[in-house]
Ligand SMILES: Nc1ncnc2c1ncn2[C@@H]1O[C@H](COP(=O)(O)OP(=O)(O)O)[C@@H](O)[C@H]1O
């Protein structure tokens with residue numbers, strides 16, 4: 001495998017009974033890039049995430065992360081290797097503060113090393129790290145707020161903060177702007193770009209808003225009825241006749 005490939009998927013299929021949600025998908029994701037996964041509703045995007053991050057076992061195929069076969073590894077092991085899927089809002093501890101949510105994820109990450117930095121010193125170090133993450137997300141002012149009281153857009157940022165606290169090498173975001181106002185969407189897009197620039201973390205993003213996709217992605221993968229229809233630069237995808245057909249023309253002109 002090439003060195004700059006962080007995630008390599010070969011011949012991946014997933015069936016539910018007789019129905020194939022994914023069929024023979026092979027694709028490489030490059031390290032240090034933002035890759036967008038697009039496709040109409042029901043194309044298999046979320047299933048792709050579920051199979052890669054260990055929520056579902058694939059029916060056929062192989063998933064290799066940083067040169068290591070992770071096919072069928074349970075989700076928590078995949079996460080520990082640094083392939084992190086942003087948690088859903090339902091995974092936020094709603095009754096806890098924003099800072100506590102980040103701390104919980106940091107404690108889980110540092111679990112093994114906690115004996116190294118014991119007691120009060122370790123707590124201080126974790127709080128400092130939590131603060132750095134919240135600063136980066138523009139959430140420092142909300143650190144002591146109870147999560148359930150946050151605006152929707154801020155909750156989704158907390159979700160990303162929880163992911164960042166697990167020290168990921170790659171983050172997979174499934175429709176991070178779904179349900180957002182145009183202002184929240186713009187803020188989220190800018191945030192992903194900023195995180196990418198500051199941390200160099202590899203991103204895989206599914207997104208239905210083509211404006212967002214074309215402004216953010218280095219590479220675009222197109223799923224259609226469970227098959228990989230096309231992959232390429234935003235320019236290549238925009239001009240691909242098969243892709244245009246799948247999207248019935250219009251929405252690609254955004
Ligand atoms: N657990 C499941 N059991 C049965 N069918 C499923 C399951 N998960 C997804 N599907 C089906 O697989 C197809 C792809 O779904 P999904 O991956 O959620 O698409 P997307 O995220 O692109 O909208 C859909 O037809 C969906 O109904």
Ligand SMILES: [Mg+2]
Pocket residue numbers: 045046047
């Ligand atoms: Mg989906």
